[in-house]
Amino acid sequence: MRNCQKIGEGVYGEVFLYRNQNGGTSVMKVIPIEGDLIVNGERQKKFDEILSEIVIAMELSNLRNNKKNNTSGFSEVQKVRCTQGNYPDRLLDLWELYDETRGSENDSPQVFPSDQLYIVLELTNGGRDLESFVFNNALQAFAMFKQTACALAVAESQLKFEHRDLHWGNVLLTSVDKNKTLRYRLNDKDVEVETHGVEIAIIDFTLSRIEFDGVVIFNDLSLDNELFAAQGDYQFEIYRLMQKSNGNEWQHFESYSNILWLHYVLDKAITSALRYKNTKTKVHRQYLAKLKKYADDILSYHSVVEFVTENFM
Template structure:
C-alpha cells in the first residue's frame, strides 16, 4: 500500500469534516474541487503521545489499535457488497503516517464538542490528533460520499421513517440473498442518508409508503460483519470473531450495546431471551447443540435485531407532528409485533431481512417495481 501524510489526504484548500465513529474507525468527509469522498481512519499498532492530565480526567478511553491482518475481513466484505445497491462505494485504501494537520485537529474537536452537547455522558474513544507522532500509522479506506450520518438527521416526517427503515431492510435483504450477509453493527452512525430529490406528498390512496421523502439510504462500516462469496463455495466465510473481546457484550456506554448482547444471546440460546451484561463472561460458550458459538455461521436474525433497533431509533427521535408518528405506529403495529425482540415468545418473529421485506411487499408498502429497481 502507498504511504501518505495527512497533508496529502487533506491539503490546504480541501475541507475535512469528522462525521461519525464506527467500530474501530473514525469517519471523515473530504471535499475538494474533484468531488467528495468518505474516509474511514483505522489506527494501526503504532506509538501515540501519552494522554495529558486533562484527557485522563475527562475519561478518554483509547480505542485499541489493530494489526493490518485484523482488517482484511472488513476489506474483503467491502469488495463483496460493492455492487449491491444500498451499500457504500469502495474506492481505495492506503496508509497514512505522521503528525496531524490543523484542519484535522479542529474537526475532531468540533465533533466531540457537538457529541458532548447531545449526550453529556458520551465517552471519547478515539485519541485526539494532537497526540499523533511522526510514526503514528493509520489504514485509510476511501469510500464514495453517502451523505449525512443518520444520527445527524432531523426526523420530521413519517415519510423519512418509512424510507430509512424500508431502504435499509431492502439493502440487507439483497445482501442476505447474494452473499449471506449480516451487518451486526447497524446503529445510527453506520447508516447515511442523502437528499437526492424533493420530498413529495402522497397523493393517492394506495398502500405504498416507500419513496416519498426523497432520501437515499446507504449502509457502511463492516467491521463486525459477516459475508461469504457464494460464487466460490470452497472459500470460507468472512467474519469478525467477536468472542475475542467480550467487552463488546458487557459494555453499557451506548443504547446499541443491548443489541450486541441480544445477538450473542441468540447464538447461545436460539431464542429472543437476552442475557444481561454480567453473563457474557465466558468466550465460546456452548450453544443449544453443545457446540461453541461461532460468528462464522450464518445467523440472519441478527439483521432483524438491528432493524428493530432502527425502528425504535426512528420513532424515539421523531421531531415531526405527533399525529404523524401515531399514524405510522398504528399502521405498523402488526409489523412491530413481529419485529420487536421483546414481544412474547409465542408471537412469531421475523427470521431475516428477506422475511421483513416480504411482509412489507405483501402489505403493499413497497412495490415490485421498487424492489426490482
C-alpha cells in the same frame, strides 16, 4: 484539504469530510494500524484485522453493480490507501478545532511517529445519522425502514451478510427529491421503493460477517466480553440476543441477527427517539401505525429476505 473538516471519531480513528474533484463531498476515515502505541485506550489493529473490514466494505459497495442481487444502500467505497508518516498539519489543525468546539474523546493524532502506518478509507458522503436526522413525518421513517430492510435482504442473499452492529449511528440519511424511486434486485426480482425525500446509506462493518468466494470473513465477538455487559439502550440488549441466537459461535451465518437489528430500528422509529417535524397529521399517524405493526410482527421472521419477500414484493 482546503474545504476539509473533522465530522466524527471512534476508537478506530478520525473521520473527515472534504470536497472531492467531482464537486461532491467524500468522507475520509483515517485509521492507525500496526503500531505499538496505545491509542484511545486500545491497541492498534493489525493489518489482517482491518483488511476484513475493507473487504466487507468493498463487497457491499460492489452490490450496486451486481445483476442478481443489487442495491446501492451501502456506503460506496471510492478509494483505499495505506499511508505512512506523521499526521498532516492540516488535519491536526482540524482535529484541534473539533476538540475546542465539540470536545474530543480521542488522543491527539500528533502523538503518532514518523513511521506510523494508516489505512485511509474514502467513502461517498452518506449524510446525517439516524440519531441526528429530522424527519418530516413517519412516512419518511417508513421509507427509511423499507430501504434499510431491502438493502439488508440483498446483502443477506448475495453474501450471507450480517451487520451485527446496526445502531442508529450506522444508518445515514440524505435528503433527495421526494419523487425519487430506488430499485433493488433480490434474487433476480425487482423491488421498487419510493424514497419520499430520504435515501439511506448503511455504514461501519467492523463487527460484520460475509461469505465471499467460499471464505467466511468475520469478527469473533466471543473474545469481547465487554460488548455483552453494557446496559441502558436497547442496542446493548441486541448484542446479547445475537449471542443467544448463535450460541456465541460467530463464524456461522445467523440471519436472525439482521431481524433483531431491524426491530431495533423500528423501536427507534415508534418511540420518542427519532425526531419528527409534523406529528399531528393523518399521514404521520397512519405510517406510525404501520411501523408499530411491523415492530409487533418482525421477530417472527427468520431472515430479512423472508420479511422483505412477504411484505414488500
